[in-house]
Amino acid sequence: MVDFSCALKLSMPVTVLSAMRECQDNHLTVKGGKFLEAIADADTIVFDKTGTLTMATPKVVDVVTFSGNDKDEMLRIAACLEEHYPHSIANAVVARAAEKGLEHNEMHSKVEYVVAHGIASTIEDKKVVIGSWHFVMEDEACTIPEGEQDKLDNISKRYSRLFLAIGGELSAVICLEDPLRPEAPDVIKKLHEAGFKNIVMMTGDSKHIAKRVAKKVGVDSYYAEVLPEEKAGFVQQEKAKGHTVVMIGDGINDSPALSEADCGIAISEGAQLARQIADVMISEDDLYKLITLKELSGLLMKRIRFNYRFVVGFNLGLIALGLLGTIAPATSATLHNGSTIALGLHSMTNLRREDNERG
Template sequence: MKCKIMHESKGRMRVRFCIKRMTVRQADIAEYALSAVIGVTRVQVFERTCDVIIAYTCPREKVIQELSCFSFESEEKISLVPERTGRELNKNYEEKLAAVVIRRYINKLILPQPIRRIIAFIKAAKYIFRGLKCLLKGRLEVSVLDATAIGVSLFRGDFKTAGSVMFLLNVGDILDEWTHRKSIDDLARTMSLGVEQVWTKTADGQEVLVSVNEVRKGDMIVVRTGSMIPLDGKVVSGDAMVNQSSMTGESVPVHKSEGAYVYAGTVVEDGECTVRVENTAGGGRYDRIVKMIEESEKLKSSAEDKASHLADKLVSWSLGGTLLTWLLTRNATKALSILMVDFSCALKLAMPISVLSAMRDCSRFGITVKGGRFLEAVAEADTIVFDKTGTLTHSSPRVAKVIAFGERDEDEMLRLAACLEEHYPHSIANAVVAAASEKGLEHEEFHSSVEYVVAHGISSMVENERVLIGSHHFIIEDENCTEPDDERYNELPEEYSHLYLAIGGEVAAVICIEDPLRKEAAEVISKLHEYGISKVVMMTGDNERTAKAVAEKVGVDEYHAEVLPEDKAAFIRAEHDAGRTVVMIGDGVNDSPALSEADAGIAISTGAAIAREIADITISADDLYALVELKRLSNALMKRIHWNYRTIIGFNGGLIGLGVLGVLPPATSALLHNASTLAIGLKSMTELK
């Protein structure tokens, strides 16, 4: 594809495709194809100008190469695009809304009054039928109020008022449907796999790490504890407990063995399995996510539910007020003024839009939120629990030194450790693998199948000897491995975290991990206190000495050392029993129980797949200031929702009062009511401050 670079800065470029026009489909192909490039972090495509903005961390030459060989006709690129996309959705609703508005004004200008009246009766039939259907089911809801208002207007010969009410109801329905579909689409696409590489098994049984984009139908992939299944397929060997909540909503893991079908986006909680890939791309996963979200109550916050229920409850009061006004005044115009003003439109439209706007604002700061109720939980939270490693510390710790005991070689010990750790993505495991890579130590598979013990370590067999790697608690206390009689072992550097490697029941080496604190951690915790968090807690599997030092540096209110996953979850349950609202932040497999237990679980984007899957919110790993923005936006959302309540009730209540007094005629009341609804809806779409 011939392109022209319009602007460029470090890690970012704006290019223009040298074509006359770009269709929506072509824009989607460009966006999804370029986003699939490893190292490209963000892609924005503007079909009207044929411009593309690309943010990247990979070498610039790689981006240039991808652009130069890019083609809209490539089957491989086309297969990356889901069946439905947000761009296409927006265009469809924009066209639908424009058609309704244009048709309304053309009819008023061209059609004679008798024809317009016939059209009004035809259009009214839909609303009246909807109201009657609701009454037959024994319910008094908003549709009854709409049907009554339109029916009474037509009965009185007030076609102008009836037409205005139906037009504004139609616009409101389109906007409501648009926001609902848009929110579902946004969530479906943000719940993306985030898997760039996968272990494939070759014909001779070797495991090779390759890009997920290189996997083809029929290939064998290996998925282990804590990892996400990247593609649909059938299990050919192994046993695993798979968390399918993102697909089916099931609350407990499902056992998968040979012959079972597994879905992309589900997570292996325990065990491992080899999967034959059956679907490499397409809209199947998107469709399943959409179906799950549509059936899930996660999308709505309690504030949205409250608004919806309140709107329906007010229907009986509006009908009662209309009847009472007519009985007292015998004035149909005054009575009709109450019917023209209902609270439902604004309440049911403004609240979901406010939540969607907040979720959109969050995405600008690298925050993905799976539903409005979690923003509400963050706003109400008074307790926040931090995991230490990869959260308060950097998600990319590094190996400072390797201390080998006996006659063992340090590089050989590091090579063995990397061979085990590469299968279980975690910040410390990644550090070991990276250290081996920097030294050029190749670590092909030379061990049998590995077993991951959550929050403890890894066990495997090498040359008929059991090899263990993990924490001091796991190696020494649980497995009773022999400690070396070596002065260096007794004087391990206190400033490092320690990873123990044992061979044949003896500690063979200790890998010292440098895990520097995030420089912004202390300031972030201070800001969280300012925004209403009264209790900040740090929980870590590290020893008391290391935990205390970190706690003092970052300024947490309390800390707990040498904790297990169940200890974190138990602490959160105890806080709930004390009447507190708790937010948990973590990045590892061991944080999953606590993330699930919290009112809002927050995962770091570079953390384990299962942590991201279980978490309700995911934040960027770049820095912790995203937490401050999340709390600020959540507080601002609740402030906006409360303002919406007061404004809607106050303004519409005033219109009803003026109508009953005869100051405002029904048509004017309807116009002001609907205008205020749209105004509040538009304000709810603005950026939160």
């Protein structure tokens, strides 16, 4: 007996599982074949900035204090708060305090983490908040000490800034250098060549920093000072327009957008929540793995199409020859079963190796 179902039922899942194994060999953990299909079809990719296009290890370069506060004391308080919610910026603050030998034993009450904004707690009956300008100066309505506006204005805009306020008054600004990944511009260029029509960067950082990074890496557009729900909203908006969207990020702030995307990608150094929500995880600190992922996804779909055409064409030929009486039914069945096994074995081979051999 000759039909189409045997070879298709065998070869398709084997092909997908083989592709997922090859991804794993390249430090890419894929949670399902449908995500490889989404990546192959994707025309839009959204990047978070911090820890994704930039290094996952920013460094504290300065602590600017107000109202005569001591730099080390402000850094100590910041580290005491930030150690509870580790992410790249928090890790940088804690690491700098450790470098300076500053002990920061628990000196506060319960710590509250406000996603994408910052941290709030109480020290010596005074409310302490640390985070973005929006959180500290707008949401919490903290004030700038009298006569120190110029000091704030003169802080270099090339740095990412973390604002610390105690008792409703700005106490310090922690300046961090967030260097660009050296491979980022080339990766963006290669993603364009691979078929992405719209490459977007979204960040909670300032417009000045976002513009500088966007220009260096070569993204098509960028959005600054965005909240997690705004990232997720952008992904939803692009999907509603008919685009297939990939989102890549590393922090808790990226989790809503990662879950909304057709395929969410997390970097291994990122927050645990982001890794859990993401559909694909890059377990090596290398953005070039995105190119590998796009390539393998495309090769997977190419093999699936080849298998389908082969199964339909070969078995139609057997049926036609059988109807014409050219070959016996037993011969048709033997050829059918043999082709099914051969196709299954072929589907187990590495995608890139086969593509290189054909090339």
